[in-house]
Amino acid sequence: MISGGSRGLGAALARRLAGEGASVSLCSRGSESLDDLAGELISSGHDVLATSADVASESDVANWVTATLDRFGRVDSLINNASMLGPRCPIETYPPDAWRSVLSVNLTGAFLCARAVIPSLRESRGGMVHVSSGVGDHGRPFWGAYSASKNGLEALSEMLAGELADDGIRSNAVDPGKMRTEMRAAAYPDEDPMTLPMPRDVTDVFAYLVSDAGRAVTGQRFRAQEFVLPG
Numbered sequence: 001m002i003s004g005g006s007r008g009l010g011a012a013l014a015r016r017l018a019g020e021g022a023s024v025s026l027c028s029r030g031s032e033s034l035d036d037l038a039g040e041l042i043s044s045g046h047d048v049l050a051t052s053a054d055v056a057s058e059s060d061v062a063n064w065v066t067a068t069l070d071r072f073g074r075v076d077s078l079i080n081n082a083s084m085l086g087p088r089c090p091i092e093t094y095p096p097d098a099w100r101s102v103l104s105v106n107l108t109g110a111f112l113c114a115r116a117v118i119p120s121l122r123e124s125r126g127g128m129v130h131v132s133s134g135v136g137d138h139g140r141p142f143w144g145a146y147s148a149s150k151n152g153l154e155a156l157s158e159m160l161a162g163e164l165a166d167d168g169i170r171s172n173a174v175d176p177g178k179m180r181t182e183m184r185a186a187a188y189p190d191e192d193p194m195t196l197p198m199p200r201d202v203t204d205v206f207a208y209l210v211s212d213a214g215r216a217v218t219g220q221r222f223r224a225q226e227f228v229l230p231g
Contacts (some may be wrong), residue, residue, distance in 0.1 A: 001025045001068055001075055003055050004035035004082030004115055008181040009131065012199035013079060013206055018046040023066040025052040027060075028082070028175075037211070044185060047072075053102060055082045055109030070139045076119040077210040080110040080130045080153070085183050086145045099145045106149035107156070114160060118169065125168035127218070129209050130157045132173045137221065161219035170218035172209050175203045177225040204229065 001019075005026030011033075018024045018041050026032045031052040038050035038181035049071045053060035068075060083209075087095065103212040107116070114128055135143045136150030153173065160171035178184065180196040205227035208214045 009199040010081045016203040023047040025049040055150040061112045076126040102145035107152045127170035
């Protein structure tokens, strides 16, 4: 299961994992690009479920998980990727409604998705990967709710790792680093995107963490662009 799976890193992960033989369940708030990606993958012979869902909505998340279980019978992994940037401005002038919106997607949405899949992950002894950020392990000035939400997401990942260790469920956070995405362009409008790696170039750590090879790894934070496959 990949939230925010219609474009950027989410789409790159869908292509990578489907290409390695995984059945993939994707969700995003917008349906057009999601349907386009699902059609692309299905036409290539991959098993894909695409669901229009807002991860900030408990009922949408429940419907996505139910649809996934109905289609595939189990959940082996969840990648909490859905995210929004919000404004970059001082806390003093940060709009409260924007603050609530960013946290509702980046943090509450991740909580709702994680909470909903725990019973199935307990059966499959699977895992979760939470997509953080370079501003996710400290408070970065002028990054407002985005930085706060990603710091919270990393704390959530650690809590889940500790609480679910006895169930064999693993939880890890990944900072994908600088990538050529629409969100990065919005955050750094003066940056040359051609100097940045594509999202598909940072997927190795995710593929490792959701595989059997990463089954013993939990409670960790990874930088995707520094990742070297163990052994």
